[in-house]
Amino acid sequence: MGKVYYVSKNVGLGLLVLAASALATIIALSIAYDKERAKNRDKPEDGVTDNSSMPTPPTTSFTPKEPWDYYRLPDSLVPVSYNVTLWPRLQPSADNMYIFTGSSVMLFRCVKETDLIIIHSNKLNLTTFNGHLAKLSALGEATAPAIQKSWLVGKTEYLVLQLRSRLSLGVSYVLYIEFLGNLADDLQGFYRSEYIEDGVKKVVATSQMQATYARKTFPCFDEPAMKAIFNVKMIHGRDTVALSNGRAIDTEDTVIDGVNVRVTTFEATKKMSTYLLAFIVSDFSYIQSTQNDLLVRIWARRKAIDDKQGDYALNVTGPILQFYEQYYNATYPLSKSDQIALPDFDAGAMENWGLVTYRETALLFDPIMSSNGNKERVTTIIAHELAHMWFGNLVTMQWWNDLWLNEGFASYVEYLGADYAEPTWNIKDQIVLYDVHKVFAVDALASSHPLSRREEEVNEPAQISEMFNTISYSKGAAVLRMLSEFLTEPVFAKGLSSYLNTFAFGNTVYTDLWNHLQQAVDSTPDMHIPHTVHDIMNRWTLQMGFPVVTIDTRTGSVTQKHFLLDPDSVVDRPSQFNYIWFVPIKWMKTGVEQQQYWLLQKTDTHGSMRVSGGDWVLANTNMSGYFRVNYDPDNWDRLLSLLNTNHQAVSLINRAQIIDDAFNLARAKIISTTLALRTTKYLSKERDYIPWESALRNLNYYILMFDRTEVYGALQTYLKKQIQPLFEHFQMITANWTKVPTGHTDQYNQINAIGIACSMGVEGCRVLIQSWYRQWMRNPHHNPIHPNLKNTVYCSAIAFGGVEEWDFAWKMFKNTTLASEASRLRAAMACTKAPWLLNRYLEYTLDPTKIRKQDATSTIQYVARNVVGMPLAWNFVRARWDYLFQQYGRGSFSFSNLVNGITNRFSTEFELQELKKFKQDHLNVGFGSATLALEQAMEKTTANIKWVTENKAHVLKWFTEEST
């Protein structure tokens, strides 16, 4: 899937503003949201459960005895093909139920004698034949054993058939099952999505199978290695169109059970995993293009297609596919590529093979209404999903424990695909902000975990769901990027291509990729790495965390140490490598690139890193390695003075890195807080986005921790001084805010400039913003605010305003047909300072007619980001925990985001006690996929308390001195 739909990539900034003042709050928030783009790909974020079923209790005390007690299928049977027919009813039945019916003919082979057939089936009502839930026959001469008994196992989601005798080795059998399911609006399996078009309610039947929901659509061997061929038929109304993974090869109008229907038959799929299936019935329309016989279509609501919102996606899909064909050296494996935007979709997007599903905001782009951030999100998400068509779909991991490889890989190469489609954006640089720095924050905690898990550690659906996390996506991306960097891209691509061609239509474990990369290394003359790919990568995938490399330029000594944000935290997870990594270090000396150096043990000496006089050392150039760097104080001073005199001598990425490393080293008490703060002094000369963004995210922590203390005033004065030149720079290059900056990232930095300037009280900012919003209120049909700036302006106008501004936004939210406009209004409405408006808004999240279910938890998070809203959201979540948990908790990724979002500012003993009490009070209900997030929240709060105690006085002194 795409990454989880996070509230925002740059939460930091958002918070920054929040903390500042009412004004500030507004701005930052909007910024954060606008740029929320690349990162939230395809992870199911919701995980709504059937209300009737209780969450599965953890299996701590349960010992499996029978074969059907195990969550993993036995290895006695393998599927060959399924003939699946599905008939969703888009009108409710007399008792107001939406259902689907269907049948499945499964051909399977017996590879180990057994008298049991165990197959996944969940929440389906199965038809009985002679008292049994299925019919069994044999293929050819053989005869099938009779069924003795059949039953369903709720806990492990199985249909079990006990046979009177054994199935014979090597013989193929056919299992026939008929079923009826609930076409619920639960975003899982085959489900129902509703939307209003031209005042009419419309219903779409659509699907989300990853990770374990195919079994809710038809009985199947629902594990990724159980690949098979699927022959799909769909029965649907004649005014609708049916889509699935393959091309439709036949449609026939007929009458079934007295109903006029159309039967659409699809070509047989390739051999594929169940989690990549997709079935959709809608009255959507599409646009298409063909390239080299490949049919490319973009599907969406008719109105969205008519408004040309699919055009941009169609424009970039062709080039992106072309790029991957070259990069992987493998042609696109299917005969068509459909991409569809759904009004109700949990994940950011899902890479179903040949029929990729997206949230509307992840696929649709309105040339007039959307921002450049929206555009980048569309590009990168498409690039992410299409990367999976080969890596993940053609070659699939054996089991979910290797999910990181699938998602990490797509999260890395999406930057390459997007760069090919939009070469002027310099998008590859952004991986540093949106993956590397982001995951550093999580992976520096003692509660982190290794990328790779053993197969037997991941069994239940909730455990599988937990694999869809930042570590899998972003650390996966970061270490694969590092690997590609030290192997060089041609060698990396060569190994990759041989891996994909070798295992096409099959399954792998991660070591298979290492082996093929090793072959590429071995067959490349002059290629030398100090250990095998396997041994080098094990250090990064089997042990959690990452090192800080310390270079002492006085002696040339180089050392590494496991980097922990909280130096007092206890690492109780042992590592077979004792937290020593094989670290590839690219570096430069006084502006000159040096030969890559490998640090292979804890301590080493590298003579050429000893420098003196005016020379300086800068390591981890372009942040190509997954580690932080520290230096001796003299080298730090030389780097800081270089920034102050000639910051362009340091690359954009390394400017951002110096800031981020310094702030985090200070957090870990490795360097002083004031040294970190000194890295921000040159910012009055900085005009580029990536370093500014890095600084603002780090300063955000200071704001969160100090916004209720006297430190805040001095901080505000300092930052005002630093941001003022940037604000004036943009005022100038936009001809007094009348033009859009030409550079892609300049457009982002303009938002930072306005947002921070307003929140820090730079002259003229507030008036500018309010005048735009008032113009719009006077004439709702003509919005004068540029899409790039809408988040900022909406949020601040609502924060400054009252119920009138809020209700105007609500009206616009309800009226807009553009998903991205709805999203930004939804975020902006959380910016109000009026508690009653915030509480009313929180209540709206429980009413799906007001706030869609898919948006409920992120809306609560928006409120929590607001300085006034945080305690309200915390109370709301505590009071409604049982209900929220039942609705969203099990297997839901966004649920852990919710816990993170609310507890971000916790920094007092009192808040820590509240958190502990919360845990105690709800132990009976549980925390599901938020369990880990809750533990992390307590660890972070403890660290915050300590940090504030130790740093407050120094920080106050520094800001006070620097702001005069």
Ligand SMILES: *[C@@H]1O[C@H](CO)[C@@H](O)[C@H](O)[C@H]1NC(C)=O
């Ligand atoms: C499944 O459908 C295909 C294509 O219509 C057909 O050739 C095949 O015989 C069917 N398989 C079974 C087991 O009925």
Ligand SMILES: *[C@@H]1O[C@H](CO)[C@@H](O)[C@H](O)[C@H]1NC(C)=O
């Ligand atoms: C499935 O069967 C159960 C028990 O007979 C019934 O309560 C439920 O309504 C049925 N589900 C559907 C979708 O018809």
Ligand SMILES: *[C@@H]1O[C@H](CO)[C@@H](O)[C@H](O)[C@H]1NC(C)=O
């Ligand atoms: C799509 O490409 C066409 C042809 O190059 C171009 O005219 C159009 O503006 C593009 N649309 C978008 C939304 O980028």
Ligand SMILES: *[C@@H]1O[C@H](CO)[C@@H](O)[C@H](O)[C@H]1NC(C)=O
């Ligand atoms: C690309 O694939 C072809 C055919 O599989 C192979 O002969 C060729 O060497 C590959 N090229 C690269 C660069 O791997």
Ligand SMILES: [Zn+2]
């Ligand atoms: Zn993905």
